Amino acid sequence: MRAIHRSAAFGLIAALALTACGSGGDSDDNPLAGDSADSGSGKSIVVGSANFPENQLLAEIYSQALESKGLKVTRKFDIGAREVYYDQVVKGGIGVFPEYNGALLAVAVDKNSTATSTEDINTELKAKLPDSVEILDSAEAQDKDSVTVTAETAAKYDLKTLADLKSVAKDWTIGAGSEFKTRTQGGVGLKKVYGVEFGTFQPLDAGAQSTLLKLLKDDKVQAANIYTTDPAIVEDDLVVLEDPKSLFSSQNVTPLVNKSAVDDTARSALNGVSAKLTTADLQNMMKKLVNDKEDASDVAEEWLTTAGLVS
Structure with a gap:
């Protein structure tokens, strides 16, 4: 959180x-x-x-x-x-x-x-x-957790909500702080609530937001845990996937x-x-x-x- x-x-x-x-x-x-x-x-x-x-x-x-x-x-x-x-x-x-x-x-x-x-x-x-x-x-x-993708990725796979990741996540890497993997409001909850399980998890230090953004834009990770008021969302035209089941509080x-x-x-x-x-x-x-x-x-x-x- x-x-x-x-x-x-x-x-x-x-x-x-x-x-x-x-x-x-x-x-x-x-x-x-x-x-x-x-x-x-x-x-x-x-x-x-x-x-x-x-x-x-x-x-x-x-x-x-x-x-x-x-x-x-x-x-x-x-x-x-x-x-x-x-x-x-x-x-x-x-x-x-x-x-x-x-x-x-x-x-x-x-x-x-x-x-x-x-x-x-x-x-x-x-x-x-x-x-x-x-x-x-x-x-x-x-100002909350999100799973965010690039606009190109969202358009290519028709992604609007977290549920839409279910068919593609198994072949993808998600980047996030190391604690995200084991949190209910993270990897555990994504699987339990949405049936979404990523193939690979790329952990980063909590302060490595700029590195995470670069990995996302370079397609080294296909999804990222980015916070919803991060200026990069606007500046880089990123897409925050909707969370209709309120996984993230x-x-x-x-x-x-x-x-x-x-x-x-x-x-x-x-x-x-x-x-x-x-x-x-x-x-x-x-x-x-x-x-x-x-x-x-x-x-x-x-x-x-x-x-x-x-x-």
Whole structure:
């Protein structure tokens, strides 16, 4: 599951994190954070992020959406892993955090959960989260595992879903992180749920995403476990095969908030982001952030403006 081991799995993208530390950052020492809005009346909402670029970008989107409603925001980005930041949200040190619902449930809330769909995951989260916190509306946008092929391969073999691999996989090689082979949400599940078993498995280190992409484009592997917001999906015209049976658990971008930190105006602003944000949007924004080296605050502002959430 991508979000559970995100700091390792992000590979090249993670290497571009502006500050990769395990302790909390603040607006004074984080280039993505900007200045804390400490003027005017009313308390400031602390918006946090984990220590990888996509999550920092999402936190910046949340921050600007809140500020567009006249709310004061303090940015506390680059905090670290879920084991570090989750407790801060529960205790109220952080008011708003961009989460991934499937990983939040499986890592922080109920490690024994078997829920995979967005609806089931969110139902369990609403029932099991501590009383001090809640999730708001989930976005369509997800950053999750996938089995991905090139556009040429998809067209040649008429591949649309994971089930379509059944007749060809036995002659193919799939490339993925070494753990993929034995995971339920990986090789084991592909066989059990879809009857798909690849002839050869090519293991790679979690950080070898660029190598995996080259192998896929060079047809050294015919399918690859690529995460759904990887900019290469857009840039290289790759095809993410659909997963109608929800083998890979949903990882919808979902605001996690401390109830005491947000009012109805804040909730409305954050839910407005979720209503507009798609996986394709994230792919495009990550391309601008990682490949084109654009500033995160500019990328966030451009998306919010295009989505009609700020003027």
